[in-house]
Amino acid sequence: MTAGYHLNALGLINALGRGRATVAAGLFAGDQRGMCAMGGLLEGRRVMVGAVPGGLPEIPPALRRFDSRNNRMLLAAVLEIEAEIRAAIAKFGPGRVAVILGTSTSGISDNEPGVAEKVRTGRFPEGFDYDRQDNASPSLFLRAYFELTGLAMTISTACTSSAKTLASARRLIASGLVDAAIIGGADTLCRLTVNGFASLDLVADTLCNPFSKNRGGINIGEGAAVFLMSREPVGPRIAGIGESSDAYHMSTPDPDGAGAFTAMRRALDESGFAPADIAYLNLHGTATELNDSMEAKAVHELFGSVPCSSTKPLVGHTLGAAGSMELAFLYLALEAAGGELPPHISDGAADPDLPPLHLVAKGETAAHRRAMMSNSFAFGGSNISVILSNE
Incomplete structure (x- = not known):
């Protein structure tokens, strides 16, 4: 480790x-x-x-x-x-x-x-x-x-x-x-x-x-x-943290996803991993019109295609606890013996106005488990992305 x-x-x-x-x-x-x-x-x-x-x-x-x-x-x-x-x-x-x-x-x-x-x-x-x-x-x-x-x-x-x-x-x-x-x-x-x-x-x-x-x-x-x-080498390593504050609006995210992109890019840069090294991305994915739109743009621009899902249909948006909750899901995925990933649960109706994402299907497993990322975005333009790794 x-x-x-x-x-x-x-x-x-x-x-x-x-x-x-x-x-x-x-x-x-x-x-x-x-x-x-x-x-x-x-x-x-x-x-x-x-x-x-x-x-x-x-x-x-x-x-x-x-x-x-x-x-x-x-x-x-x-x-x-x-x-x-x-x-x-x-x-x-x-x-x-x-x-x-x-x-x-x-x-x-x-x-x-x-x-x-x-x-x-x-x-x-x-x-x-x-x-x-x-x-x-x-x-x-x-x-x-x-x-x-x-x-x-x-x-x-x-x-x-x-x-x-x-x-x-x-x-x-x-x-x-x-x-x-x-x-x-x-x-x-x-x-x-x-x-x-x-x-x-x-x-x-x-x-x-x-x-x-x-x-x-x-x-x-x-x-x-x-x-x-x-610093004890037990459990997942915090490989990268990227933060940004775009302060676009009190309650509306930057529609272009610039702050989200910056947070993810900074986390990758600090970690030394390339986008292809990320086995799974836990999306902020609130199911609101504007959040999903800007996040899809930012993820598609940076990763192209990466296995990803929003886990909020399973537990709800736990607000101030959401960041640690979804990092806990990375923790569980990194230690899953069979490489299981959290599936994306929705009605499956693709939005033609959003760039395509690789949304994880039930039963899908990780191709590797080098590193996984979680996104959290908040009112006021507060953004953070965290990468956990088994390496």
């Missing part, structure tokens, strides 16, 4: 299930059973979402101030790799392991009833705590949970948030400030987010349909994906 920065362990939870094995089985099968129509998020309307079913682990009583669905979701992912994290803390020390997480919602869903009561009565209910929805809460929670004494921070750049935790952690390790980092992200379903996207007319009532001529909008999802990152 080449020296560098590695993702040593992975824990995750999403609409496909809990834990690497369960999620991998659903991912490679193209399982959409976790997608469901849910009421209560939009007034008088049910929308399709990627929901995590069942209960979540309880926050320890001593840390009850951090209790929220978002932090419980985060804890569910962390428990899968708690042993590896504690081993790193024992090796490096509690001041040398950072916590860097991404989120958009934090604990907003838990505070929404209290805000509604304030609107109705003029008062917040007893026990209302704004800190529950503070974006710092997930990182502060994990620092307290593991009794760490070093840096803890949250990145909130919309849909690139948790992918950017890799870049931040790599800089911190390279600078000598820390030796390892707990990175990733968590986001949970809430009315605020769904209503926000609905106000932009971007929410689909049915299963999202990325890159189809019939695509009609986004499905919001929830989940958490957490990694342990260090």
Whole structure:
């Protein structure tokens, strides 16, 4: 394994299930059973979402101030790799392991009833705590949970948030400030987010349909994906990270895909890989008209043809957690014994206005597994592409 920065362990939870094995089985099968129509998020309307079913682990009583669905979701992912994290803390020390997480919602869903009561009565209910929805809460929670004494921070750049935790952690390790980092992200379903996207007319009532001529909008999802990152040569290597900020518009991507192209090109340049070395590309693929259009242009221009798919029809768009969630899918694909790839699930109706893409069919396997890339693009023109490699 080449020296560098590695993702040593992975824990995750999403609409496909809990834990690497369960999620991998659903991912490679193209399982959409976790997608469901849910009421209560939009007034008088049910929308399709990627929901995590069942209960979540309880926050320890001593840390009850951090209790929220978002932090419980985060804890569910962390428990899968708690042993590896504690081993790193024992090796490096509690001041040398950072916590860097991404989120958009934090604990907003838990505070929404209290805000509604304030609107109705003029008062917040007893026990209302704004800190529950503070974006710092997930990182502060994990620092307290593991009794760490070093840096803890949250990145909130919309849909690139948790992918950017890799870049931040790599800089911190390279600078000598820390030796390892707990990175990733968590986001949970809430009315605020769904209503926000609905106000932009971007929410689909049915299963999202990325890159189809019939695509009609986004499905919001929830989940958490957490990694342990260090220089230890265990797990996929972070081969390249490319970032750009085109600042084209507050909510609309550059229609030519210039920022997306730049992020992918920079990731390739840093990695030393050629486009042909990329065995699979996880598309941002939100199933919105403009996102899919610009991404298809950028991917076609840079790669020509590369096996690719959007996995949002399987788990929904997990917002601030999406970057780490889809990097988790690369992690699973890189370690898949049979070379399985995440399939692209849609109605198969090609959009004649988009350049053609090699969308992965169910059962398709990778020709090689040298390297794989994931794209994340966000409001405000924030773009990041990350390459993971087995070499």
